[in-house]
Amino acid sequence: DGGITQSPKYLFRKEGQNVTLSCEQNLNHDAMYWYRQDPGQGLRLIYYSQIVNDFQKGDIAEGYSVSREKKESFPLTVTSAQKNPTAFYLCASSIIRGGTGGTEAFFGQGTRLTVV
Amino acid sequence: RKEVEQDPGPFNVPEGATVAFNCTYSNSASQSFFWYRQDCRKEPKLLMSVYSSGNEDGRFTAQLNRASQYISLLIRDSKLSDSATYLCVVNALSGNTPLVFGKGTRLSVIA
Numbered sequence: 272d273g274g275i276t277q278s279p280k281y282l283f284r285k286e287g288q289n290v291t292l293s294c295e296q297n298l299n300h301d302a303m304y305w306y307r308q309d310p311g312q313g314l315r316l317i318y319y320s321q322i323v324n325d326f327q328k329g330d331i332a333e334g335y336s337v338s339r340e341k342k343e344s345f346p347l348t349v350t351s352a353q354k355n356p357t358a359f360y361l362c363a364s365s366i367i368r369g370g371t372g373g374t375e376a377f378f379g380q381g382t383r384l385t386v387v
Numbered sequence: 388r389k390e391v392e393q394d395p396g397p398f399n400v401p402e403g404a405t406v407a408f409n410c411t412y413s414n415s416a417s418q419s420f421f422w423y424r425q426d427c428r429k430e431p432k433l434l435m436s437v438y439s440s441g442n443e444d445g446r447f448t449a450q451l452n453r454a455s456q457y458i459s460l461l462i463r464d465s466k467l468s469d470s471a472t473y474l475c476v477v478n479a480l481s482g483n484t485p486l487v488f489g490k491g492t493r494l495s496v497i498a
Binding site: 306319 | 419
C-alpha cells in the first residue's frame with residue numbers, strides 16, 4: 272500500500288540525548304515536511320524539503336536537524352539543544368504542481384516523543 | 388495578523404444539526420485551500436479541497452471567498468462520528484511555501 276510511515280509511534284528520551292524520528296514515503300512525492308503539535312495547539316512547521324539534498328527551515332527549526340539523502344526518506348533528529356521536545360511529531364508529503372501552488376499533504380501516523 | 392485564523396470552538400451541537408466553520412487567511416496570493424479533519428491523538432486527514440466555485444461532498448460543503456479571504460465548511464445532518472477538530476489549510480502560489488495550518492475548530496456532536 273502507498274503511504275507514509277513514521278516510526279516509532281512512541282519514543283521516550285532522556286534529557287541530553289539526541290533522537291532520530293524516521294519518516295518514509297512510497298508515494299513518489301517531491302516534498303516532505305515535519306510538523307510539531309503540542310496539546311491543544313495547531314501544527315507548527317519545523318523543516319521541509321522539496322528536493323533531494325535540499326531542505327529549508329520552518330518556523331521552529333532551532334534544536335532540530337534533518338537530511339534528505341533519498342526522495343523517500345526525511346528523518347528528523349531532535350537534538351539536546353531543543354529545550355522542550357515533548358510533543359507529537361507529524362511527517363507529511365505532497366507533490367508540487369508548478370505554477371498553481373502546492374497540493375494537499377498526506378500525513379504519517381505521527382511519533383509521540385516524551386522526554387523523561 | 389495570523390496567516391490562517393479559525394474560531395477554536397468548541398462547537399457543541401446535537402445530532403442532525405447543521406454547523407458552519409469559517410476561516411480567514413492573510414496571504415492574498417494563496418492558491419490552494421483545504422479542510423482537514425483531525426481526531427484526538429491522530430494525524431490530520433484530508434477532508435476536502437476547496438475550489439473557487441465551491442464544492443460539495445455528501446453532507447459537507449466548502450466555499451471560498453477570495454475577495455474577503457475566507458473559507459467556510461458547512462456540515463449538514465451532523466453525526467456523532469463528525470466529532471473531531473477541523474483544520475483550515477492554505478498554500479501560497481509558488482509551491483515553495485508549505486501548507487499553513489490554522490489551529491483548528493473543535494466540534495462535538497452530542498446524542
